[in-house]
Amino acid sequence: MIPISLHRPVGFQTRKRIWRDGVHLFPVVLWIFMWVNLDTGFYNIARPGNPGEWQLLIRAILPFFVLPAAALFLLIRSELHLPATAPSRMLMVYGLFASLASVFSPEPLWALYWSMAFVATILAAWTFIDRRDPVTSARQLLQITWVATFIVAAIIARQASAVIFGHLQTGYGAVTAELENQSRSSGVARWAAVPGLVSLVRAYHSRRPVLIAFYLGVAAVAFFIVYRMQSRGAVFGAAAALLFALLISSRMRRYALPFALIAVVLIVLLDSPATLSNQVTTYLERGQTKEQFLSMTGRTRAYAHGVAAFKEAPLLGRGQWADRLIIHEHVHNSYLQALMNAGIIGGIPYLASWAGGWVLFFRLLKREALISPQDRTRVLEAGTVMMFFTVRSVPETTTASFAVDLLVMAAVYVYLETLASVTVSRPLARFRPRPARPCYPVQAARARRAG
Numbered sequence: 001m002i003p004i005s006l007h008r009p010v011g012f013q014t015r016k017r018i019w020r021d022g023v024h025l026f027p028v029v030l031w032i033f034m035w036v037n038l039d040t041g042f043y044n045i046a047r048p049g050n051p052g053e054w055q056l057l058i059r060a061i062l063p064f065f066v067l068p069a070a071a072l073f074l075l076i077r078s079e080l081h082l083p084a085t086a087p088s089r090m091l092m093v094y095g096l097f098a099s100l101a102s103v104f105s106p107e108p109l110w111a112l113y114w115s116m117a118f119v120a121t122i123l124a125a126w127t128f129i130d131r132r133d134p135v136t137s138a139r140q141l142l143q144i145t146w147v148a149t150f151i152v153a154a155i156i157a158r159q160a161s162a163v164i165f166g167h168l169q170t171g172y173g174a175v176t177a178e179l180e181n182q183s184r185s186s187g188v189a190r191w192a193a194v195p196g197l198v199s200l201v202r203a204y205h206s207r208r209p210v211l212i213a214f215y216l217g218v219a220a221v222a223f224f225i226v227y228r229m230q231s232r233g234a235v236f237g238a239a240a241a242l243l244f245a246l247l248i249s250s251r252m253r254r255y256a257l258p259f260a261l262i263a264v265v266l267i268v269l270l271d272s273p274a275t276l277s278n279q280v281t282t283y284l285e286r287g288q289t290k291e292q293f294l295s296m297t298g299r300t301r302a303y304a305h306g307v308a309a310f311k312e313a314p315l316l317g318r319g320q321w322a323d324r325l326i327i328h329e330h331v332h333n334s335y336l337q338a339l340m341n342a343g344i345i346g347g348i349p350y351l352a353s354w355a356g357g358w359v360l361f362f363r364l365l366k367r368e369a370l371i372s373p374q375d376r377t378r379v380l381e382a383g384t385v386m387m388f389f390t391v392r393s394v395p396e397t398t399t400a401s402f403a404v405d406l407l408v409m410a411a412v413y414v415y416l417e418t419l420a421s422v423t424v425s426r427p428l429a430r431f432r433p434r435p436a437r438p439c440y441p442v443q444a445a446r447a448r449r450a451g
Contacts, residue, residue, distance in 0.1 A: 042109060044056040196221075233395035306327060322337070333394060382416055
């Protein structure tokens, strides 16, 4: 008689483990769906007449899948509870208030659609920390986000190569026609700045010469695109982020700062201070008149219209994208857009999200002895990108509505929150790599018997 074992075979347990690891791909799929949803809208949800309209329709309806799928995923497998004051939670509170305010929007369905996309982005980012190793998952979220910005920036550079690398004196304005109105100069500069900043940080924290050369090459091309776009918000944001990285990172101060000083000295020696001053002034003015320059290319007019619209609904606002739907133009300020979208009630948690992000960054900076070297570099990357968007939040809109800025900053916030939650609970001792865990049930059983 053949004995029958009641224990499951090792092969079955291994397959079960592989199946569970496969489930981890679900957050990646949700996050990619939200990226694919960019540059679409409620107006694309209509009867398609050609293949181009079909792909726009499919991309536009993705939030209808991501929102319930991410919510159900978090309800079933929730394992990590973030602090109530975490910046992503503050963004979620702001997004929910903006959703409630959609009923007061001139186009309630449009505002509700953008609210759904906004909330779905936060939920999709949270699914990455719903695993046994939350830091690794959040790091994966950050890495996917950097790769996505790199891919889109490369596609834009390829499509607009004639303007970016051509004989024109500047790419400002001309790139819009080259990209068929899909992105303006400020948008192209933003796409290039993020991978450029990340690549520069990695170049000075890598030890392999091949990687150093690759990252420096990417950073050089990216910052050249930022320069060619002549977007003042992106230029000042990138400059502030680079200065921030130099001041925060001891390694970058040691290696990058001397090269920067040498470059400045060479530029001064080649041109007189008067010539340099004229060149800088010409670059910043972009051929505008004094009135156009002082009005920040019409932004002061948009600010006045935005303040007037905010006063009409100061408590709860008028729902997502209130600037486009009410004053019919881009308000060009994140905080004013947040007040228009969700009023004072929603604007307070929105401001708290920015403050919370910087508090987390400096808290991790003080406890860097508890963090692995890999995460120290990632924290610097996150802080450098956050500085870029912090500066850019004044002349542009960042995280107040669904856009690529929200996708990037949601990944930054979730990573900092997750790492801070794990680091604070760890005892005050310097980082030591954890021993590798056995991968298979048989090895795990042997390790338990040996222990």
